[in-house]
Amino acid sequence: MYILIFLVMLILPIWAQINVTSTFKKFSSVSNSRGLTGAQVARQILDNNGLYNIRVEHISGNLTDHFDPSDGVVRLSDATYNSTSVSAIGVAAHECGHACQHAEEYKPIQVRTAIVPYVNICSKLWYWVFLAGVLLIEMVPELVYIGIIMFSAVVLFQLVTLPVELDASGRALKTLENDMILDYNEIPMARKVLRAAAMTYVTALVVSLMQLLRLILSTRRR
Secondary structure, three states: OHHHHHHHHHHHHHHHHHHHHHHHHHHHOOEOOOOOOHHHHHHHHHHHOOOOOOEEEEOOOOOOOEEEOOOOEEEEOOOOOOOOEHHHHHHHHHHHHHHHHHHOOOHHHHHHHHHHHHHHHHHHHHHHHHHHHHHOOOOOOHHHHHHHHHHHHHHHHHHHHHHHHHHHHHHHHHHHHHOOOOOOOOHHHHHHHHHHHHHHHHHHHHHHHHHHHHHHHHHHOO
């Protein structure tokens, strides 16, 4: 049982990363028929949604794209900002989807934002609290359970994150199609890119759930 859980926890993230990297690379060689760059598409989507105050900026790195609500900026990476590829357009539209979520006060993203400070603390400390509980099991056994509860907060964050990411991708595909940013034959390509990216979040959640199960089972053996 433990060996199976360990293997799944080891293999799944590697597969998801290879999948998203290879899919993005595959459609990075396909330019959109309108010759639009990721930055131009992001600006167009934001303006069409009345988000004129949201800036679009370049950020170094590969697939480091994100929306920063605190600064009001969509940041696009080297592989997205000036690229005309279908992959770049899909990613840019996805990040704009997050901007639209914040503007519309989309409930799941509000919940995620609200719990971020607590999750940051739990993600940094849960292991050390759990380890202390293991080492001091005879003196303070409660620390083991506190550590598990703290890790559960991390799992909850990932659970809330999943619908946020899926909704942003759904918004992106709908916008790319309805606003005719991509041709009908390019939409399936963008969908594959966004689906591969979404699988990284699904995988992270599955791995964390298995880790949580492993922690709980470990307490039953004591």
